[in-house]
Amino acid sequence: MSSTPIVAYRLTRLAFERDRTIGDSQVRATSVQLVAVELIDAKGNVGLGFAQSLFTPLPDSAEIDRIFAAEAWPGLEGRHPAALAIAVRRVRGGNVRRMGLPFEESLQHAIWDLFAKQSGLPLWRMLGAERSAVGVYASGLDYHLSDHDFSELFGNARERGFLGYKIKVGHPDLERDVHRLDLLRKAVGSDRPVMIDANEAWTAQETIQALRRFERAGHSIYWLEDPIPRDDFDGLKMLRRLGVSRINAGEYLDLTGKRKLVEARACDMLNVHGQVSDVMRAGWLANEANVEVTLGNTFLEIGVNMALALPGVRWLEYSFQNFDHLVDEPYAMADGLIHGREAPGHGLVLSADARARGGALPNATSAAA
Incomplete structure (x- = not known):
């Protein structure tokens, strides 16, 4: 055509x-x-x-x-x-x-x-993908949920076969974060990775204290996302050197900021989402630096197309938002994997x-x- x-x-x-x-x-x-x-x-x-x-x-x-x-x-x-x-x-x-x-x-x-x-x-094929499915982790966007609703959401995620779980932390009372991690373990078990996202709530020193507290409570954190302000590259590098958890950063940075983050060696994982061109360019930069890329929330999981095309991506974030009714057919997910659509384009139709x-x-x- x-x-x-x-x-x-x-x-x-x-x-x-x-x-x-x-x-x-x-x-x-x-x-x-x-x-x-x-x-x-x-x-x-x-x-x-x-x-x-x-x-x-x-x-x-x-x-x-x-x-x-x-x-x-x-x-x-x-x-x-x-x-x-x-x-x-x-x-x-x-x-x-x-x-x-x-x-x-x-x-x-x-x-x-x-x-x-x-x-x-299909968009994912046009972007160069050589695979048709990628792993999915469950993300609750759960900070304001009651303990009951939190447990229900992640219990459902466990039943649906998600490969990992990410919760929101950064409460002024650190013990509340510990409590939520305890609830998560009860809801999903302890055989799959657990990630936490602080959304820049902490300083570097507060991050260290939090990670040590989580360790003492028996929680192994697979990655820690955006613990401190986005442009505190020195703080992020210090946290990387500690090696307590993988540092996942970059969500709040534009493409120029992501490049500077990668060049500073201030993250173990580069978080990308949203605009197709910028995601692919950021993925190329991360690949050059041998930095893993994670695909964060994208509307109706449209990011599956970029996730499939970028070789360093092992995860796509899924956050249980009630958007599926907006399109004729949302992306299919089963057994912890989300699949690209075979229709030309990204495959979503209003x-x-x-x-x-x-x-x-x-x-x-x-x-x-």
């Missing part, structure tokens, strides 16, 4: 309640605020992405369309998805800024989806029910065409 330009778009505003409160030691969220972004080429192929506003309500549909038309569409209209996907741009001065709404990641997903569809390939409930902007396609 030959490449054809992008000629139209369609936006669908979606809002609904989460099935549980999610969050960590710094934030919490109880509702979902989304825009489904569909880019349409001259032959009618559609590329899909989702823009998520985690903590701020989205404006009404008309304002969403105004922002998209003013800030995103001029760089998309008439352009070929292939050219947009692989372009390297000179980033300088005033053009280094965020859009008024968080469209960046959704655009990369939609562009790469459309690019792969035009190529007639469901008719989601479109009807959200209400696609009726004039977006005609206005953009």
Whole structure:
């Protein structure tokens, strides 16, 4: 299939309640605020992405369309998805800024989806993957859950065959973190890796104290994620030298920050997620430095495509969010593995029910065409 330009778009505003409160030691969220972004080429192929506003309500549909038309569409209209996907741009001065709404990641997903569809390939195959499945660990986003709900969530994860478990830590009372690790062991046993994520709650010295306390309580931590502020490379290097747990970092850094983190040898694992181009570039940098890559949360597990393509990735994060109803068919997972889709593109299609409930902007396609 030959490449054809992008000629139209369609936006669908979606809002609904989460099935549980999610969050960590710094934030919490109880509702979902989304825009489904569909880019349409001259032959009618559609590329899909989702823009998520985690903590701020989205404006009404008309304002969403105004922002998209003013800030995103001029760089998309008439352009070929292939050219947009692989372009390297000179980033300088005033053009280094965020859009008024968080469209960046959704655009990369939609562009790469459309690019792969035009190529007639599943996205993971187009990215060079030589395997069709990758391991999955269960991530609770569980900091604000009651002990009962925490135990239920991870007990269910055990029954579904996840290969490891990650919980949120960083409570002001360290004994509460110990208690949660105790509850996790009761719910899932002790035969699979346990990871913890502090979301930058600690200093380096507090991290050392926490790890030693967990050791005394009989808990072996497979990796420790983002224990201290993202740019404290000296602190991260000190924690690496201790060797008490693998240091997984980089989630909060952009591509430039990830490069500096790897060059500083300040992590055992580089955490990537989100934008396809940036993930692949970060993965290449990590591979050059022989640093393992972990694939963090991505919307509807779209990151499986990059996880399959990057040879150093052994894990994909799965966090039990009630998003599956948004698409016709989510990615399949069984026996601790998640599988790529064989359909061209990333394989996710906005469901008719989601479109009807959200209400696609009726004039977006005609206005953009």
